[in-house]
Amino acid sequence: MAGDVQFALLYRRLLAQHGAQHWWPAASRFEIIVGALLVQRTTWHNAAAAVEALRGADLLDPGALSVASEWQLGRLIKPAGFHSRKAPRLRALAAYIDGAGGVEGLDGLSTSELRDQLIALDGIGAETADAILLYAFERAVFIVDAYALRLFDRLSGSPASLKPGILRSTVVAQLPGSRDLNEFHALIVAHGKTICRRIPRCERCSVQGLCRTAADIDVGRHPYRKTHA
DNA sequence: CACCAGGGTGGTT
DNA sequence: AACCACCATGGT
Numbered sequence: 001m002a003g004d005v006q007f008a009l010l011y012r013r014l015l016a017q018h019g020a021q022h023w024w025p026a027a028s029r030f031e032i033i034v035g036a037l038l039v040q041r042t043t044w045h046n047a048a049a050a051v052e053a054l055r056g057a058d059l060l061d062p063g064a065l066s067v068a069s070e071w072q073l074g075r076l077i078k079p080a081g082f083h084s085r086k087a088p089r090l091r092a093l094a095a096y097i098d099g100a101g102g103v104e105g106l107d108g109l110s111t112s113e114l115r116d117q118l119i120a121l122d123g124i125g126a127e128t129a130d131a132i133l134l135y136a137f138e139r140a141v142f143i144v145d146a147y148a149l150r151l152f153d154r155l156s157g158s159p160a161s162l163k164p165g166i167l168r169s170t171v172v173a174q175l176p177g178s179r180d181l182n183e184f185h186a187l188i189v190a191h192g193k194t195i196c197r198r199i200p201r202c203e204r205c206s207v208q209g210l211c212r213t214a215a216d217i218d219v220g221r222h223p224y225r226k227t228h229a
Numbered sequence: 230c231a232c233c234a235g236g237g238t239g240g241t242t
Numbered sequence: 243a244a245c246c247a248c249c250a251t252g253g254t
């Protein structure tokens with residue numbers, strides 16, 4: 001079972017260790033959605049630059065964005081990378097929202113309905129859909145990303161139980177509020193940046209008071225020690 | 230030059 | 243439902 005990790009406790013430790021992250025930095029719900037697509041496989045720094053470029057062109061609006069040329073979009077969002085793919089996907093996403101009468105037009109949908117509709121769009125998978133649900137619609141969902149899987153894997157004694165489907169339900173059951181889930185995911189990302197992806201166990205992979213610490217770390221066995229000297 | 234970033238898709242088990 | 247290989251770019 002995934003009960004190996006107590007998510008509510010982990011959440012409190014991460015909060016104490018890193019402080020509130022105040023996600024999602026954006027001026028509107030639509031901007032959050034746009035950012036969620038643009039940040040795929042990129043740093044927030046680069047995605048934010050693309051969002052600002054769109055703002056400068058007055059395109060942070062479903063209607064305007066849905067009729068912008070693919071060429072213009074590609075040029076504007078270039079800093080976010082993968083622009084040849086993201087441009088048409090971004091426009092289709094804007095068209096979907098515009099067709100619903102704006103972001104508010106989707107508020108009436110149930111979380112699972114909205115999730116299905118988002119995932120049906122090209123370029124939006126489970127992660128981006130959940131990010132949109134959580135940060136633009138304040139729905140109580142847990143985002144299973146690489147950071148979460150890696151962190152949980154290192155905290156849990158039985159990695160085999162850490163499956164996406166199980167986690168999505170288990171974490172929400174232990175931490176039901178969208179407010180906390182918002183902060184939890186942001187903290188996991190923040191913590192993820194401080195740990196290392198290749199060394200199975202290093203001191204920074206730990207969470208204060210909740211995990212294996214320096215005592216059972218055998219850095220010498222690991223072939224890579226790039227991130228930590 | 231290598232590696233990474235707030236993944237997605239399509240095809241398999 | 244989970245896993246896999248492959249894909250696509252800018253930054254450091």
